[in-house]
Amino acid sequence: MADRILAGHGSGGKLMNEMIGGLIRRILGMESVQLDDSAVLHTETGKIAFTTDTFTITPIEFPGGTIGSLAVNGTVNDLAVMGAKPLYLSCALILEEGLETAVLERILVSMRSAADAAGVSIVTGDTKVVERGKADKIFINTAGIGILEGMVQRRPIMPGDAVLINGFIGDHGIVIMALRNRLSFSRGLISDCAPMNGLIGSVIAAFPESVKFMRDPTRGGVASVLNEIVKGADFGIGLAETALPVRDEVRGVSGMLGIDPLYAANEGKVLMVVRGEDADGIVEIMRSLPEGRDAAVIGRVSGDYPGRAYLETRTGGRRILPLLIEEQLPRIC
Amino acid sequence: MNNDNIRELADAFRSLRLKRDLRIMEVCGTHTTEFFRTGVRDVFPEGLALIDGPGCPVCVTPNDYLDRAIEIARVHGVTVATFGDMVKVPSSYSSLAAEKAQGLHLEVVYSPLDALEFAAANPGIEVMFLSVGFETTAPTEAVAVQRARERNIGNFSILCGNKLTPPAVKALLDAGETRIDGFILPGHVSAIIGVEPWRFAADSYGKPGVVAGFEAYDLITATTTLVRLIEAKRYVVENGYARVVRDRGNPKAREIMYTVFEERDAHWRGIGIIPDSGLALRDAYADFDAWLRFPVEPPPAREHPGCRCGDLLRGLILPTDCGLFGTACTPENAVGPCMVSSEGPCSAYYKYGGL
Amino acid sequence: MCLAIPMTVKRIEGTRALAEAYGVEKYVDIVMTPDVAVGDKVIIHAGFVIERLDPESAREIEAAWDEYHRAMNDEKETGRPDGA
Incomplete structure (x- = not known):
């Protein structure tokens, strides 16, 4: 590992994985620290899922959400992708001295409405105020608890399985990149920030045995999730470029700044690996819901290129989708 | 410009027969x-x-x-x-x-x-x-x-x-x-x-x-x-x-x-x-x-003694010919700029060349 | 070091213009292409218009691409990615 923590250690890519494996879990407990989106804990009355996430973002308010709604939905989604029903959240605030109270109020209002929309309650919290310059306006940590009524939605993945997503790729990450680089949108583009527990619940209710894996492709985007799935596996995953739901605006910003939407963060998306024969049925269910209107099958699990995520491009050529190494910076090369 | 389909164009390209x-x-x-x-x-x-x-x-x-x-x-x-x-x-x-x-x-x-x-x-x-x-x-x-x-x-x-x-x-x-x-x-x-x-x-x-x-x-x-x-x-x-x-x-x-x-x-x-x-x-x-x-x-x-970015930039070698490629030199721990620049040949080979 | 993309000029304000592509808007500098006009397609690099797209050649390319996009969309509706 590097001598010092670099920005790239926080970007959801290879550097972060090294830090988690080589430092954090090694010391805190290889066995006890679970790597999945939530830890699954067995109690006498059943299974619960438990997770925590800390949110830092610039800007703290953006089209489609705030750091507050992000903090609620992010934790709700980490529980939901395990197949758990999210119930309770905590909220810890780290506030920078000088933050405007009106801003904090807006953020709290957006947290509350996100919690209401997701059907969860915020039941405990903590606040700290740090000296000016020691934090960037506001950092939020949320922890969440959900109950697992049925099975954990993790089953062996095999060739023939389908990969699907509930809508357009990269909206959140691209909105943020655009704001930071003084780009605007003529027709408006907003973050996709939304809770996924309703949609996931509907899918599992109709297809209780079909989902092999789910994850919310946040930091690091769709390509990073695919890389986690195929790591060390005897199968590969191929996406079809022509099948990817990507908005024009997302394509536009990506082209301008030299970034790839497959690596841009999503905050209201779930990527599913499902039994191939159920893919169309699941997409149909998703499309009947507002948060899944643009759902699509985007790829397949195959026996080709084991351990690799790859893209079949418009030309019919194939290229690998590597694990993102560091954060994406706007570039001109 | 009579190709109405990029894929058709690509297929035609792939089947080009070179004289040498x-x-x-x-x-x-x-x-x-x-x-x-x-x-x-x-x-x-x-x-x-x-x-x-x-x-x-x-x-x-x-x-x-x-x-x-x-x-x-x-x-x-x-x-x-x-x-x-x-x-x-x-x-x-x-x-x-x-x-x-x-x-x-x-x-x-x-x-x-x-x-x-x-x-x-x-x-x-x-x-x-x-x-x-x-x-x-x-x-x-x-x-x-x-x-x-x-x-x-x-x-x-x-x-x-x-x-x-x-x-x-x-x-x-x-x-x-x-x-x-x-x-x-x-x-x-x-x-x-x-x-x-x-x-x-x-x-x-x-x-x-x-x-x-x-x-x-x-x-x-x-x-x-x-x-x-x-x-x-x-x-x-x-x-x-x-x-x-x-x-x-x-x-x-x-x-x-x-x-x-x-x-x-x-x-x-x-x-x-x-x-x-x-x-x-x-x-x-x-x-x-x-x-x-x-x-x-x-x-x-x-310069790192083993780094062959220079040879690469002169067209003498492919990235994969460098002894450091993919071992001592990777994008997250790059020895030479060709591995880290978004358009560097080594970076492109490392990222996309694996299939 | 050549990433540059086509956009359309929407408005001109002195040495800068509001340009648009795919619903994305950005103020760009037009000092290198002083004769640029509203409606022109231009190529943007590092916040500057570096050249105008020639309408004639661009139209040809665009027609070809429209065809291609139509073909792609048909494929998206009816086709299934096999991921293989």
Whole structure:
């Protein structure tokens, strides 16, 4: 590992994985620290899922959400992708001295409405105020608890399985990149920030045995999730470029700044690996819901290129989708 | 333009029958990446090899440039404004990313004008912009300097490391170290300089060239045209990107560029000093020259002994021929710039070459 | 170092213009292409218009691309990615 923590250690890519494996879990407990989106804990009355996430973002308010709604939905989604029903959240605030109270109020209002929309309650919290310059306006940590009524939605993945997503790729990450680089949108583009527990619940209710894996492709985007799935596996995953739901605006910003939407963060998306024969049925269910209107099958699990995520491009050529190494910076090369 | 389907075009391209094996060089680093990213590299016809040229400005920038930038930031406490491309590039002893973790003030910008605005908004701090890039980028940097003068923004300066591409191609041909049958020429550099400055390759060296755009369509048609020219022994330079590139380029952009900059010998990684291949600020703009404004003595530059970026940039080897490739040198722990720059050949091979 | 993209000029304000592509808007500098006009397609690099797109050649390319996009969309509606 590097001598010092670099920005790239926080970007959801290879550097972060090294830090988690080589430092954090090694010391805190290889066995006890679970790597999945939530830890699954067995109690006498059943299974619960438990997770925590800390949110830092610039800007703290953006089209489609705030750091507050992000903090609620992010934790709700980490529980939901395990197949758990999210119930309770905590909220810890780290506030920078000088933050405007009106801003904090807006953020709290957006947290509350996100919690209401997701059907969860915020039941405990903590606040700290740090000296000016020691934090960037506001950092939020949320922890969440959900109950697992049925099975954990993790089953062996095999060739023939389908990969699907509930809508357009990269909206959140691209909105943020655009704001930071003084780009605007003529027709408006907003973050996709939304809770996924309703949609996931509907899918599992109709297809209780079909989902092999789910994850919310946040930091690091769709390509990073695919890389986690195929790591060390005897199968590969191929996406079809022509099948990817990507908005024009997302394509536009990506082209301008030299970034790839497959690596841009999503905050209201779930990527599913499902039994191939159920893919169309699941997409149909998703499309009947507002948060899944643009759902699509985007790829397949195959026996080709084991351990690799790859893209079949418009030309019919194939290229690998590597694990993102560091954060994406706007570039001109 | 009767192909209504890129896939059909790609299939036709893949089944091209070459009369003999050919080696063509893509000069531009953006082409290096786009050949992979679009999947066009995957449908190359048998017997056609694509050699990566010296067209990644980050890659050809020698270590002493970044060493100086870092030393200036350390000694004079200036804020470094840069394109995102330079952030992770290793210098002799460090990188901007590593220095940032230790307190260097770094401002990543999309345009040189953003760096100027940052300086204007923060009059209390010195802002040094890392002016790198080829003919496409140099005029934008020249404008930033002109505007700094017009608006009297005294806390803005640039560290000039700009380079010119035709002299590098000529240097490769003169060195004659590797067989190159023809060139895919850079589209956006040519938008500024035009087609004319490339004709020497065809006229004096018998190497045809095609100026290419960046879509899959452009790459396939330009490469097909180049193969045809080589096989027909037609030593000409064709413009395959006529929707953007005029034969005489953009004279206004060049006028701006040469008002602010003048040509000077420049040091290219791996190639060495090439006469008149770089740009420096003219005396009239010396006020904005970070080199003069912030005197430093950087430690002597050093290269990693095993790093073969230089050989690669001369077209002598493929990334995979380097002993460090993928082992000691990976994008997250790069030894040479070709592995870390977004358009570096090693980075492209490492990221996309695994299938 | 050549990433540059086509946009359309919407409005001109002195030495800068508001340009648009795919619903994305950005102010760009037009000092290198002083004769640029509203409605022109232009190529943007590092916040500057570096050249105008030639309407004739651009139209040809666009027609080809429209065809291609139509073909792609048909494929998206009826086709199934096999990921293989």
